[in-house]
Amino acid sequence: MSPSNFNERFRQVALMILIIVIGYMLIAELKVFIPGFLGAITMYILTREYFFTLTEKHQWKNGLAAVLMIIIILVLIALPIFFSVELITPKIKAVAQQQDKVLQGMQVIATKIESMTGVSLFDGNNAKALALKISSFIPQVLNGTAVMLTNILMMFFVYYFMLINGKKMETYLIKLIPLKPHNIDLIAKETKMMVKANALGIPLICLVQGVFATIGFWIFGLNDWALWGFLSGAFAFFPLVGTMIIWVPLVAYMYATGLDWQATALGLYMLLITGNMDYVARLTFMKKMGDVHPLITVLGVIVGLNLFGFVGLIFGPLLVSYFLVLVKIYLNEFIPELSEEKDNQ
Numbered sequence: 001m002s003p004s005n006f007n008e009r010f011r012q013v014a015l016m017i018l019i020i021v022i023g024y025m026l027i028a029e030l031k032v033f034i035p036g037f038l039g040a041i042t043m044y045i046l047t048r049e050y051f052f053t054l055t056e057k058h059q060w061k062n063g064l065a066a067v068l069m070i071i072i073i074l075v076l077i078a079l080p081i082f083f084s085v086e087l088i089t090p091k092i093k094a095v096a097q098q099q100d101k102v103l104q105g106m107q108v109i110a111t112k113i114e115s116m117t118g119v120s121l122f123d124g125n126n127a128k129a130l131a132l133k134i135s136s137f138i139p140q141v142l143n144g145t146a147v148m149l150t151n152i153l154m155m156f157f158v159y160y161f162m163l164i165n166g167k168k169m170e171t172y173l174i175k176l177i178p179l180k181p182h183n184i185d186l187i188a189k190e191t192k193m194m195v196k197a198n199a200l201g202i203p204l205i206c207l208v209q210g211v212f213a214t215i216g217f218w219i220f221g222l223n224d225w226a227l228w229g230f231l232s233g234a235f236a237f238f239p240l241v242g243t244m245i246i247w248v249p250l251v252a253y254m255y256a257t258g259l260d261w262q263a264t265a266l267g268l269y270m271l272l273i274t275g276n277m278d279y280v281a282r283l284t285f286m287k288k289m290g291d292v293h294p295l296i297t298v299l300g301v302i303v304g305l306n307l308f309g310f311v312g313l314i315f316g317p318l319l320v321s322y323f324l325v326l327v328k329i330y331l332n333e334f335i336p337e338l339s340e341e342k343d344n345q
Contacts, residue, residue, distance in 0.1 A: 032147065035308055036154030038315050043073060043155070044162045045195045051163050066163040070156055077152075084234075087227055183329045190325050194318040198297070205281040206236040212277050213243055216269040220262045222250065236278070238301070243274060296320050 047069050054065040162169060177184050210233020217225035217232075228250060232243040247270045254263035297317050304316015 033151060033154045036151035037158055038308055039151070039155040040158035040162055042195055042199050042315075043069075043159050044166070045192055046199060047073070048163075048166060051166065062164050066160050069163060070160060074156075084230070087230055179329060180333065183332060186329065187322075187325060190321055191318065194321050198317055202237060205278060206233045208277055208281045209233055209236040209243055209274055212274045213247065213270065216247075216266060216274060217250075220266045220269070222254075222266070232274075242278065243270065247274075296324075 051065050051069055054060040054068070055062055060068075174184060177187070179187070210229055213232035214225060214229025217228050222228060228246060232246045235245045236242045238245070247266065251263045251267045251270075254260075254266065300317030300320040301312065302316070303319060304312025306312070307319075308315050
């Protein structure tokens, strides 16, 4: 290697190391905003076609069209949040003000379970520990709320500039990706499909489960049936356990308070009706929005929640899907004969 080539290669490697170091520092300092950045990417993918229709077909100014998109999304986000706060806040206040009654109720349930199974779940030490956890939980919720609001502001800030510079950004990214054009198209198609399937399909599935859970709670005479139905829909986001986080303790409470036949009927209803509606909704909504394998969704959500928090529900499955797509692209790019054999099988 000639000295000039060596110097050129050294400069290239040094510059690459500098870029990686600075990039790592930026990500480390801004990691708390990662959910906001991912949320902005999600909104951009879902709305870019509508934005370009307004700006290119109807000749709207970029800034005006971007502001309209933000207002529409704000309304769609604000309404559920307002409903959630109005529904849940009074209950949180009641629990905080009446901790003794809550602990007494849990003691009654534990006594009932102990008489039936012989297993002691609740004693004096447990009661004190639970009271401390309830007291420490409120500051955690407040801190989490502050972080969430900051990420929402960051999300809309980034989203606005992504819309304004959408075409330039996409052209620049295409130049950066070191792949053949058809593989870049494959990544773009997979990204669009997975984001739509998870950002739109999962909330629709949760809505369906929440509605059917609410109907069951109302039919079997549960107090605050609207609240429990709403929470069931919210927890339906989580794989495997889902609505069971809500209705299993409620059924146990009904048994403990002597409502045996209502508890049995509610448990059967939730297992047979609400549980099966999850599969029916996935077959209808998820198949139409994107043929996403359930295993990808389950594994992706588990990984995504640990990595990204709430938006991991969307980007976790996308990460798993990217892994599989990149393996396919690697075969197409570097081992085409093996890729052709797999496609022919």
